[in-house]
Amino acid sequence: MKMFLRFMLAVVMVTVAVAGATDKNLGLHSDGGLWKFYPAPARDEQLPNILLIGDSIMNGYHTQVINGLKGKANADCWLTPMHLNSSKLHRDLAKVASHRNYAVIHFNMGLHGWQEGRIPKGKYQELLESYVAILKEHASGAKLIWASTTQVHNEGTQALDEAINPIVVRRNEIADAVMKEGGMTVNDLYGLMSDKLERVRGDKWHWQKEAYEIMAQQIMEKILAKPNFAAGGGSLLKMNRNGTDTKGFVHPGILHTASDLDRMRKQVAASAQPYLDGFKVLASHWQSSSSYRVKGGFEETGRKPSVKSSEHESDANAAYQNAMMWAITGQQAHAHKAIEIINAWSYRLKIISGRDRILAAGISGVKFVAAAEILRHTNTGWPAQDIAQAESMFTNVYYPVLKDMAGFANGNWALAALQTVMAIGVFTDDRAMFDRAVDWFHHGKDNACLTHYVINAAGQCQESGRDQQHTMLGLGYLSVVAEISWNQGLDLYGAEDNRILAGFEYTASYNLGHDVPFQETTDTTGKYHHTSISSKGRGRFSGRPIFEMVYNHYKHRRGIACPFTESVVNKIRAEGPGFLGDHIGFGTILFTREVQ
Secondary structure (H helix, E strand, O other): OHHHHHHHHHHHHHHHHHHHHHHHHOOOOOOOOOOEEEOOOOOOOOOOEEEEEEOHHHHHHHHHHHHHOOOOOEEEEEEOOOOOOOOOHHHHHHHHHOOOOEEEEEEOOOOOOOOOOOOOOOOHHHHHHHHHHHHHHHOOOOEEEEEOOOOOEOOOOOOEOOOOHHHHHHHHHHHHHHHHHOOOEEEOHHHHHOOOHHHEOOOOOOEOHHHHHHHHHHHHHHHHOOOOEOOOOOEOOOEOOOOOEOOOOOOOEOOOEHHHHHHHHHHHHOOOOOHHHHHHHHHHOHHHOOOOOOOOOOOEEEOOOOEOHHHHHHHHHHHHHHHHHHHHHOOHHHHHHHHHHHHHHHOOOOEEEOOOHHHHHHHHHHHHHHHHHHHHOOOOOOOHHHHHHHHHHHHHHHHHHHOOOOOOOOHHHHHHHHHHHHHHHHHOOOHHHHHHHHHHHHHOOOOOOHHHHEOOOOOOEOOOOOOHHHHHHHHHHHHHHHHHHHHOOOOOOOHHHHHHHHHHHHHHHHHOOOOOOOOOEEOOOOOOEEOOOOOOOOOOOOOOOOHHHHHHHHHHHOOOOOHHHHHHHHHHOOOOOOHHHOOOOOHHHHHOOOOO
């Protein structure tokens, strides 16, 4: 890594030397700094990594930002004079963005390139979109925050430069639209400084120390209000999406938060649709009954060969469904039943066995953990000793089976593992376990990695050439991972330009009878090669209740159109249970939400 950093810095500095000299002749300079990459001083491996990208304006505030983030994040800085049309920009940007696993990248490319001819007329938006695309490709796990360019004034006065400042304003407007369209955060430094022009330095471009302190404060607020994760432990998840310190994980916060549970209760009580129809499907299912007869637990369960496999699956379904019935109705009998089921397994289970043990642990495990999360955080009276025993079972029996996912198998295997690992991390307040799952989602070497399962922007999936039921299986588990993360303040749904949505739209479209493009592909194992999309299971939505969760996230939380997914929702609503318990199911009551 040290050798790589030395090489990268050498390349960047050589690249910018000519540009820096040219800009100096035009009155643009580094304002006392050197054009180069500045790694964070005294990095703490337990903290997330932040990257600041900017020109000499950044050189004025980066020290205050670095000092202000001490104990919260490591801040690298790339001070560069390059503009959007610089010949080496894309190469160097890719190297810097991929240098670490950044949680947040705060960037600005404003003052340079304003001169006529530097950026061809009408090309600014296109070049900016290319810049953003490189950041998203090479820092796919990072939150992107764009800062607007500050004012250009006449030398020696506070008056705005009548030739250059209008260019700044227009480009800020273009960039603002691009960032908002792409779901990125805007940090309006131009607006911030509009009533502070008395703090300009008088050299046309730069500001006094007090002005940079004001900018630094707003930059830190933007960074800390947008949590994400970094490699090697450490996260900004100690803040939720509103920037409120949560002192750890949100509870309940696996598949449902407290506000989600409150929404379900109120909508059912009001007989609102489609909630009521969805609730009736849940309530009428035999595994939702408080009279359910517990089938376990046992010291061993497994798949292939089957060892109490059906008992394990049935009890997991019943534990989760009774926990949800308790949360919605307030009927204590449902809470007692769910607790009875979990206790029966947690005090006995020692081994999960068989060739398909990962599926046994991954598919049923997430339901046991999600049920336990609800019971623990909704005043059920579940004794602390029993809760500790459940934690022990999840940590010592399930997690060892799942921790390395499934690098030898199709993606639905690894994603079944990933969803349960992430859920266990939340329930046990294990930050390292949770962060490892998030990193696996972004950078894993197996088919559980987002871009290894939904392999391209069109939405083709790793198992699209296998059959449609397994494709939907994997997509369902992928969406559970995103939902858990969302409830913990992290937007995995938005990763890689809403790649999960692309997978759902592609799969929904094909299964509704439309043609879709197909790219010949071989998966990460090298065993599964597909030359065309498979028609096996086409149009068979029964037993795959995976669409409500994703539809309601993109359409109602985010306001993003998802026409094919919406068509499937309308076709199969109200969602029921998954085939043989493959999925969480019952999405119409559990995940329908109002427009936000």
